[in-house]
Amino acid sequence: MAKVSQFALVSLAICLSSLLGLAVAAEEKFIVEGKVYCDTCRVEFETKISQPIKGALVNLECRNRTDIRTITLTKDVVTDKAGAYKIAVEGDHEEEICDVSLVKSPRADCNDPTEAWRKSRVVLTTKDGVDGPQRYANNLGFKRKQALPECVQVLKEIGYYEVEEEEGHSHSP
């Protein structure tokens, strides 16, 4: 009799834990990842001398797709020494529009959000064909107050000035 009830208890425990497992699996979980840089050349794109920013504040915000004024999720995160951040998000957000954006830079010499890379859209649903929990946001960047002197050389190497001339701009970083 004792054996029987022990068996019953064990099966009950197994049954319960697999039920719990199912409940967890049904709830989507995403990891939003990205990096924050200092745009040391003030060109609004990443160069080889862009610098990762540690301690930058980044915000993830989701809004209701049909009622854009309603914020459904907001999370702040601070970048690590590689300028990287990870934000864990629960649930499926198919009916929402989610963006990560720059909030604050810890560097007084590099705290001006760039136009082009201050914000990045992230898709937090598996219903649009993207599988897996990892969601990569585009890198975000603050502009340095003044371009570094090395920028001239770095930008020359990638043909930046030729393009500028073709486009009829006269621009020096």
Ligand SMILES: *[C@@H]1O[C@H](CO)[C@@H](O)[C@H](O)[C@H]1NC(C)=O
């Ligand atoms: C979004 O807003 C609409 C209209 O107010 C509402 O019916 C819907 O449930 C909301 N969706 C989410 C995901 O909050």
